[in-house]
Amino acid sequence: MTPPVVELSGVSKTYGGVTALAGVDLVVRRGELLAVVGPSGSGKSTLLNLMGTLSRPSCGTVRIDGHAVQELSDRELSALRASTIGFVFQSFHLAPGVPAIDAVADGLLYGGRPRGERRRLAERALRRMGLGHRLHNAPHQLSGGEKQRVAIARAVLGDPPLLLADEPTGALDSRSGAAVMDLLHELHRAGTTVVVITHDRDIAASLPREVRIRDGRVERDSGVPVGGAVGG
Amino acid sequence: MSTAAPSRQRVARPRPARLSAVDVIRVGGSGLRSRPVRVFLSALGIAIGIAAMIGVVGISTSSQEELDRKLDALGTNLLTAGPGQSFGGDQAHLPDEAVGMVAAADAVESVSAVGRVSAEVYRNDHVPEEQTGGIGVYAARTDLPRTVGAQVVDGRWLDAANARYPCVVLGARAAAHLGVHRADPGTRVWLGDRWFTVVGVLAPNELVPELDSAALVGWPVARQELGFDGYATTVYTRAEESAVGDLQGVLGATVNPEHPNEVQVSRPSDALAAKQATDDALSGLLLGLGAVALLVGGVGVANTMVISVLERRAEIGLRRSLGATHGQIRTQFLCESLLLSALGGLGGVVLGIAVTAGYAGYQGWPTLVPLWATVGGVAATLVIGGLAGFYPAVRASRLPPTEALAAG
Structure with a gap:
């Protein structure tokens, strides 16, 4: 049986006395599409960082694709991110002056594949995103929606089991935002596990599962999967 | 775990x-x-x-x-010897036979000499006496060019014939100062209160820069016309390359056996180095x-x-x-x-x-x-x-x- 993609049990995170997360249990099964929603300061960014193995919990266990984060060294966590997790950020994080195809190809830079293959995969991914005519354009020549599609292409280039999208529509107008959400739905249909972190309740409500966070706790989880024996 | x-x-x-x-x-x-x-x-x-x-x-x-x-071109095997101060502090002079003594020494390839003449040289007889331009007049032996490696750029060097007559060869700087560009029978300079014909001009020579600002006349004419005492003031010696160091040590005694300490010996290539x-x-x-x-x-x-x-x-x-x-x-x-x-x-x-x-x-x-x-x-x-x-x-x-x- 394949393990859940994300498995948090009793996870807390404190920053110098301030509690950002307090005893969160959350299981994300393979192939799910869910929203983590909450107002700013609710702890949803902290949750994203923990799921993304960018930080470690103060207590509790985090398992990503079966790997217990606390047992892995920093190097091993890096390798886990390279092979398992794709990130999409609100601010795109595209380096100025770098053509789209190279930016996307960098998604596999730390995965140990040769450059030619990375670029070939990047071109295919961009064409799939409808950006075949933008391969050699730098970020400043792209619209906001196009930039976010480039960033998504980079995140899913290596077909990671888990895609974490942090406010993916936050910097976009509603039309571009809708297009980006369509794209995430499409990736979900193709089998990718997608977690969208957002403060937008409408977006959250449009997804199959909605996890509401408030004051560092899970306030409501619309779809605790059947057989989710974790927590209690 | x-x-x-x-x-x-x-x-x-x-x-x-x-x-x-x-x-x-x-x-x-x-x-x-x-x-x-x-x-x-x-x-x-x-x-x-x-x-x-x-x-x-x-x-x-x-x-x-x-x-x-x-130095390859000029050679590092040239030695010069000149009179220093005598024991009493007077200006010493080299003995008459200095050149002959050196020539007889071992490992000497060639030897020549010049002697300072107390005359001045001017462009013409209207130039005020004090404007000598730092040009010294020397009596030169006719074998000087071969020893020091001097090149005549125009005209010719002194020979046994013209050394008896009022003929002069100018160093490069001296020629420039006296306004002489060519050596021909019509070019004359006012030297020791009489006209001398410029028969030659020398190329600059870094090994013996003192010749650049010299007016060189024949030994006989200097004695007869310019009151030259006949004592060499600088003896130039070319030695075999391997023996230069040894010769440098004994050159003083060779030039002036009675007062070797009154002789100043130097090696011009050392000065360049x-x-x-x-x-x-x-x-x-x-x-x-x-x-x-x-x-x-x-x-x-x-x-x-x-x-x-x-x-x-x-x-x-x-x-x-x-x-x-x-x-x-x-x-x-x-x-x-x-x-x-x-x-x-x-x-x-x-x-x-x-x-x-x-x-x-x-x-x-x-x-x-x-x-x-x-x-x-x-x-x-x-x-x-x-x-x-x-x-x-x-x-x-x-x-x-x-x-x-x-x-x-």
Whole structure:
């Protein structure tokens, strides 16, 4: 049986006395599409960082694709991110002056594949995103929606089991935002596990599962999967 | 580990992949490509330091090479002997038979002499007496050119015939001062209150620069017409190359057996080499200045790298999220620093060679930049780049990914 993609049990995170997360249990099964929603300061960014193995919990266990984060060294966590997790950020994080195809190809830079293959995969991914005519354009020549599609292409280039999208529509107008959400739905249909972190309740409500966070706790989880024996 | 359920144990621990060398350089260079002006300016700092050092070494080597070639051409086997002070403090003079004594000595190839004549030479008889222009009048033996290696550029040298008549050969500077450009029967100078015909003009001679500002007349005519006492004031001796050192030790006693301590013996090629040695001291100082410039350049690179790390926190965060390890981030910034310095180093080497070639060309020297200076210069920049980039690279690699991402 394949393990859940994300498995948090009793996870807390404190920053110098301030509690950002307090005893969160959350299981994300393979192939799910869910929203983590909450107002700013609710702890949803902290949750994203923990799921993304960018930080470690103060207590509790985090398992990503079966790997217990606390047992892995920093190097091993890096390798886990390279092979398992794709990130999409609100601010795109595209380096100025770098053509789209190279930016996307960098998604596999730390995965140990040769450059030619990375670029070939990047071109295919961009064409799939409808950006075949933008391969050699730098970020400043792209619209906001196009930039976010480039960033998504980079995140899913290596077909990671888990895609974490942090406010993916936050910097976009509603039309571009809708297009980006369509794209995430499409990736979900193709089998990718997608977690969208957002403060937008409408977006959250449009997804199959909605996890509401408030004051560092899970306030409501619309779809605790059947057989989710974790927590209690 | 003990808390992990047995079913989890079979999950292999993730292993980071290695970046290929090409990828390391490409990623290291990516930070430079996006900021060309800053890269140019900080590389320029390094380049100036390296160029200064290469230039100093190159110019000094080229000048040494020029000296070596010149000494090869002039020969280092010329010795001069002249009268010093007598024991009582009076001006001594060499004995009459000095030239003959030297000629008889072992290992002597040729010998000749000049004698100072107390006459002055002027362009014509209207020039005021005190305007001698520092030109000395000497009686010269007819075999002088062969011994000292003097070249006649115009006219001819004194011979047994014209040495008896009022004929004069001028050194290069003396000719220029007296306004003489050609030696022909119509060219005359006012020498010792009578007209002398200029029969020859000499080329400049670095080994015996005193001849450049000399007016040389025949031994007989000097005695008959100019009140010359007949004593040689400088005896020039060409010795066999292997015996020059030995001869230098005994030349005083050979020239003047009764008072060898009254004879001053010198080797003109030593004077040229000594001049080079004083240049070397100056070169050392300039080399030090170049090193300081290089150090300042290195500080500039360190500064650029620190700012670069601060500005690119978001990029660092992104790379960490894409799976870069601590080490890979550290390598990226170290590589960037090394590339930046190497760029400056190579530019500096090219600039330094250009400066050397320009200066050497202007001086008419051969251009010579030693390989060790070029290789050493580039190696020094790499060391500097490594030192300058180390701290910023470590700082970049220690940046927590969440904090780095928050900066974007």
